[in-house]
Amino acid sequence: MTVREIRLFGDPVLRTVCAPIETIDDGVRALVADLVDSVELPGRAGVAAPQIGVSLRAFSYNIDGDIGYVLNPVLVEVRGEPVPTGEGCLSVPGLWHEALRYPWARVEGIDLDGEPVELEGEGLLAQALQHETDHLDGKVYLSRLDPATRKVAMREVRESSWF
Numbered sequence: 001m002t003v004r005e006i007r008l009f010g011d012p013v014l015r016t017v018c019a020p021i022e023t024i025d026d027g028v029r030a031l032v033a034d035l036v037d038s039v040e041l042p043g044r045a046g047v048a049a050p051q052i053g054v055s056l057r058a059f060s061y062n063i064d065g066d067i068g069y070v071l072n073p074v075l076v077e078v079r080g081e082p083v084p085t086g087e088g089c090l091s092v093p094g095l096w097h098e099a100l101r102y103p104w105a106r107v108e109g110i111d112l113d114g115e116p117v118e119l120e121g122e123g124l125l126a127q128a129l130q131h132e133t134d135h136l137d138g139k140v141y142l143s144r145l146d147p148a149t150r151k152v153a154m155r156e157v158r159e160s161s162w163f
Helices: 026-039 124-136 147-159
Strands: 046-048 058-063 066-079 083-089 092-101 104-110 116-122
Touching: 026 046, 026 058, 026 066, 046 124, 058 124, 066 116, 066 124, 083 124, 092 124, 092 147, 104 124, 116 124
Parallel strands: none
Antiparallel strands: 046 058, 058 066, 066 104, 083 092, 104 116
8 A cells, every 4th residue: 555656747647548447356456555545645635547657447535534436437427517616636736727517426336346336426526526537538637628728727737847
């Protein structure tokens, strides 16, 4: 169990559509432990497997102290009209912009025992479910920005010390 280094925007793993988890083995158990350890740090609402360099469909979450994970998550339902929501990303440190997100979302997946898992909610949980499943589909929140804001954000990325 380890807090893993977060991959930064520009790393090809962040643009890769993740493979589903076919077999739950010791490697997947270690991945979940690392995802949970990595999301427990203050200020983290979620960590997706590609953010720690693994192209598998898994993420962890930490919403109001409720910490967990989902394997093979699928965003199955959203409700309401998308609204601009202040958002940042561990893979794009220091940036914070308004991204369009639905106010309610539901994800289905499985746990380490292969049992069904369902997470649903509004507010920060809904945002995290959408944000983390985007990561598993090879998308970073910058792609959710309107064109003018994306242009500003990309300039900020290019000017950042980490890029």
